[in-house]
Amino acid sequence: MVGTGLEARFGRRTVFSGVDIVVEPGVPTGVLGPSGSGKTTLLRIVAGLTEPSAGRVDRPQLPAGRIGMLAQNPRQVSNPRWTLRRILAEPAAIGRRPCDIEATADRVGLDTALLDRFPAQVSDGQLQRACLGRLLVQAPSFVLCDEPTSMLDPVSARAVVAILQHLVEDGAGLMLVSHNRRLVERRCGRIVELGAS
Numbered sequence: 349m350v351g352t353g354l355e356a357r358f359g360r361r362t363v364f365s366g367v368d369i370v371v372e373p374g375v376p377t378g379v380l381g382p383s384g385s386g387k388t389t390l391l392r393i394v395a396g397l398t399e400p401s402a403g404r405v406d407r408p409q410l411p412a413g414r415i416g417m418l419a420q421n422p423r424q425v426s427n428p429r430w431t432l433r434r435i436l437a438e439p440a441a442i443g444r445r446p447c448d449i450e451a452t453a454d455r456v457g458l459d460t461a462l463l464d465r466f467p468a469q470v471s472d473g474q475l476q477r478a479c480l481g482r483l484l485v486q487a488p489s490f491v492l493c494d495e496p497t498s499m500l501d502p503v504s505a506r507a508v509v510a511i512l513q514h515l516v517e518d519g520a521g522l523m524l525v526s527h528n529r530r531l532v533e534r535r536c537g538r539i540v541e542l543g544a545s
């Protein structure tokens with residue numbers, strides 16, 4: 349996915365302009381910048397959820413469901429009435445594909461005894477692992493992550509980063525928005541830096 353000359357303007361305020369970004373398989377793209385510099389907005393533009401006020405994003409022709417997202421707060425994106433098992437399995441159910449939920453839970457370090465619990469009955473880290481398992485089931489071509497580790501303890505954060513790394517090694521393109529310069533500089537071959545506004 350290639351974004352060129354991207355601008356985000358809300359009312360009279362220009363959050364950023366002239367931003368170029370490439371997200372492609374094999375080389376993770378990190379997005380750094382202070383709070384309010386437009387990192388989440390840029391991610392939403394790349395995802396196609398927000399229209400840029402100028403510039404364009406070229407995306408390869410992808411079947412539905414090929415762009416996966418991992419949010420900062422897994423509670424904001426998880427249906428509170430679904431068990432973790434259903435959250436994990438949903439992409440397979442939509443695609444009418446079989447999937448081994450227990451094996452996926454193991455892979456993301458989620459205790460399988462938690463699979464029949466609801467989001468309110470597990471910790472943020474456990475729920476984020478379920479969201480990560482869901483990503484594995486979805487097997488997207490592109491993964492767009494907005495501060496995926498900032499709410500997690502160090503062990504869970506490392507687990508999330510390791511799984512994202514595996515997805516990249518398996519051929520996914522990764523866009524990683526983060527305040528964590530060290531993480532981005534270590535993991536990302538491309539970095540887009542947004543300025544203070």
Ligand SMILES: Nc1ncnc2c1ncn2[C@@H]1O[C@H](COP(=O)(O)OP(=O)(O)OP(=O)(O)O)[C@@H](O)[C@H]1O
Nearest residue numbers: 358359363381382383384385386387388389390527
């Ligand atoms: N839909 C919107 N309408 C108006 N203003 C918006 C909208 N979305 C974002 N903004 C503004 O754009 C600016 C950038 O927001 P954004 O969330 O993209 O920044 P960020 O770099 O991700 O911040 P943080 O690091 O704090 O999460 C903020 O000032 C925000 O209030």
